[in-house]
Amino acid sequence: MTFSKQLRQEADPIFEAIFEHPFVKGIGEGNVPKEALIHYVQQDYEYLTTFCRIYGLAVSKCTDREDMTFFQEQIGFVLNAEIHPHNNFCKVAGVRYEDLQKAPLAPTAHHYTRHMMEAATNGTLGETLAALAPCPWTYWEIGRKLIKEVKPTPTHPFYEWITFYGDKEVSTITQTFMDKIDACAAKASEYEKKRMRDHFITSTQLEHQFWTMAYTQETWPVPIKSIQVI
Numbered sequence: 001m002t003f004s005k006q007l008r009q010e011a012d013p014i015f016e017a018i019f020e021h022p023f024v025k026g027i028g029e030g031n032v033p034k035e036a037l038i039h040y041v042q043q044d045y046e047y048l049t050t051f052c053r054i055y056g057l058a059v060s061k062c063t064d065r066e067d068m069t070f071f072q073e074q075i076g077f078v079l080n081a082e083i084h085p086h087n088n089f090c091k092v093a094g095v096r097y098e099d100l101q102k103a104p105l106a107p108t109a110h111h112y113t114r115h116m117m118e119a120a121t122n123g124t125l126g127e128t129l130a131a132l133a134p135c136p137w138t139y140w141e142i143g144r145k146l147i148k149e150v151k152p153t154p155t156h157p158f159y160e161w162i163t164f165y166g167d168k169e170v171s172t173i174t175q176t177f178m179d180k181i182d183a184c185a186a187k188a189s190e191y192e193k194k195r196m197r198d199h200f201i202t203s204t205q206l207e208h209q210f211w212t213m214a215y216t217q218e219t220w221p222v223p224i225k226s227i228q229v230i
């Protein structure tokens with residue numbers, strides 16, 4: 001079994017919990033509370049900004065141009081394409097996208113972005129890829145599953161979101177992550193592979209936690225007027 005398949009198998013209980021999450025179920029059923037959609041977009045906008053910065057760190061770990069090109073293309077994808085699913089959520093919530101930008105990070109979004117930053121700052125290319133992979137991987141599987149089970153038509157409130165993530169492009173991104181993880185694992189020590197596994201599991205847990213954060217509109221326990229600092 002390939003290393004990436006092993007990671008997927010180990011993380012399976014978390015993937016299953018994500019598919020059963022009330023936010024994710026709600027996307028399929030076309031019914032997510034407005035407050036949850038707003039909190040999600042506010043946090044995800046900041047999450048994606050950090051994701052681009054981490055791709056920049058990932059470029060600094062590359063020794064061949066093919067890897068560099070992949071990360072460079074992904075920065076473009078996050079900046080230019082992921083506004084579509086965000087706009088879908090904003091339209092359903094009845095709010096303007098511009099009004100949801102520059103929010104301070106909630107605890108889970110803070111934890112998740114810092115976890116990936118740490119892997120990309122102190123880890124190898126393999127560790128960085130393992131920490132980032134659950135992001136496209138879980139979304140692609142959610143999209144694929146909802147397309148199969150819900151068979152959404154353009155009148156479905158989350159048609160754009162579901163077809164965006166279940167489509168070929170996110171499938172190809174996920175496959176590229178798997179291939180690159182396997183190429184790194186083939187050259188990695190047992191210690192490095194343990195770290196890759198640990199990063200992958202933690203990020204998958206944080207993907208699940210990110211849905212809960214939005215669904216419960218998580219905030220810091222003691223409210224303080226905060227300024228946005230990424």
Ligand SMILES: Cc1ncc(C[n+]2csc(CCO)c2C)c(N)n1
Nearest residue numbers: 044047051074078135136139170210
């Ligand atoms: C919390 C969270 N997790 C995953 C995604 C989806 N996503 C983010 S970046 C990317 C492409 C990777 O190059 C994909 C598919 C999201 N928007 N928010």
